Amino acid sequence: MINTLPLSALQQMLEALPIRIFWKDRESRYLGCNQLFADDAGIADPAIFVGKTDFYFFPFHHAELYRFNDAEVMHTGEPSTLEEQLTMPDGQVRWVRTHKAPLRDSDGRVIGLIGVYEHITEERRRLESMRREAIIGSELSA
Amino acid sequence: MINALPPEVLVQILDALPIRIFWKDRDSRFLGCNQLFADDAGIADPAEFIGKSDYFFFEPQQAAAFRDDDADVIHTGQPKLRIIERLTHVNCSVRWLETNKFPLRDAEGHIWGVLGMYQDITEQKRAEEVRAA
Numbered sequence: 108m109i110n111t112l113p114l115s116a117l118q119q120m121l122e123a124l125p126i127r128i129f130w131k132d133r134e135s136r137y138l139g140c141n142q143l144f145a146d147d148a149g150i151a152d153p154a155i156f157v158g159k160t161d162f163y164f165f166p167f168h169h170a171e172l173y174r175f176n177d178a179e180v181m182h183t184g185e186p187s188t189l190e191e192q193l194t195m196p197d198g199q200v201r202w203v204r205t206h207k208a209p210l211r212d213s214d215g216r217v218i219g220l221i222g223v224y225e226h227i228t229e230e231r232r233r234l235e236s237m238r239r240e241a242i243i244g245s246e247l248s249a
Numbered sequence: 250m251i252n253a254l255p256p257e258v259l260v261q262i263l264d265a266l267p268i269r270i271f272w273k274d275r276d277s278r279f280l281g282c283n284q285l286f287a288d289d290a291g292i293a294d295p296a297e298f299i300g301k302s303d304y305f306f307f308e309p310q311q312a313a314a315f316r317d318d319d320a321d322v323i324h325t326g327q328p329k330l331r332i333i334e335r336l337t338h339v340n341c342s343v344r345w346l347e348t349n350k351f352p353l354r355d356a357e358g359h360i361w362g363v364l365g366m367y368q369d370i371t372e373q374k375r376a377e378e379v380r381a382a
Contacts, residue, residue: 108281108295109270110260116353116364117259118251120270123330123349123366128251128262141251186265206265210258221262233376 125225127203129156130210132219135177136160149196166194180207181217190227202228271298272353272364277319278302280362289338289369308337319363322350326360333370345374 109117121128127147129140137156145153148164161170169192180187186208193203205224209217251259263270269289271282279298287295290306303312314334322329332348348367352360 109263109283110256111281112272112364113353114256114259116272116351117256117263119328119351120263120268120349120364120366121251121259123328123351124266124268124368126266130254130258139253208261208265210261221258221265223262223265229376230372233379 127224128221130219130221131177133181133217134160135174135220138219147193147195169194176205176207177220177222180220181209184209184217190231191224193224201226202231268366268368270364270366272362273319274362275323275360276302277316277363289336289344291340311336318348318350319365322352322363323360326352328352344369345371 122141125143127141127144129144130138132138137159140153140156142153145151145156148156150156150164156164161173164170165173172191176187176189176191186206188204188206191203191205193201195201203224204227205222207220207222210219210221212218254262264283267285269283269286271286272280274280278300279302282295282298284295287293287298292298292306298306303315306312307315318329318332321327328349328351330349332346332350334346334348336344336346338344346367347370348365350363350365353362353364354360
């Protein structure tokens, strides 16, 4: 149903969201990203990503995993949601929840992927402390 | 750079996100919504919304507040961003929402309606309360 909305309205909605968006070709080379995505990688201009791979921007072990996950989505053609780690420009490692979906041409062939992620470090911390409290609680009552 | 993406890709991205989307005409009658929006209101089929107003689905006070914001956007032509509001969910739980509203314009720039989207920020609010306590 939302495909009946004007293009400018779709763009406005995406720009208003605190989400990071990137898209890549079939070889996991960047085709584009939004400003928030570039900010997270410490890159001022989103255009710098075009044509480069994750190895250029992220630590080797993270880049390898991102590309492995990309390959799976493009190979199976199925979207996937996963939790990944991201090293921020200040060196801090943060958790993100990434949604990846295949990008298709008009004949339905997979030509790349779109990824979207949000930060979930706070959420994970809260769950972790709840889990810890539950363990302490059960030890006390034992 | 987002404007480089074809419309069907924008639709794919929006469909993949946990956001609720709805749009209305100048009189705040629904023209459409996505499945998540319908789910929140306890309505199975998004098509049920078409032609109806908020009064049909929500408590009068809430409906009036939603319509006030619509009217602001339609009359000023300015988006209204980060409206923090409460919604009584169909299962009676109260949810916190962060809503953005934008005017919908035709090719000549005339406003024909309002587009709204919201995210459920209840978990975030709770985490803030826990930290404050």
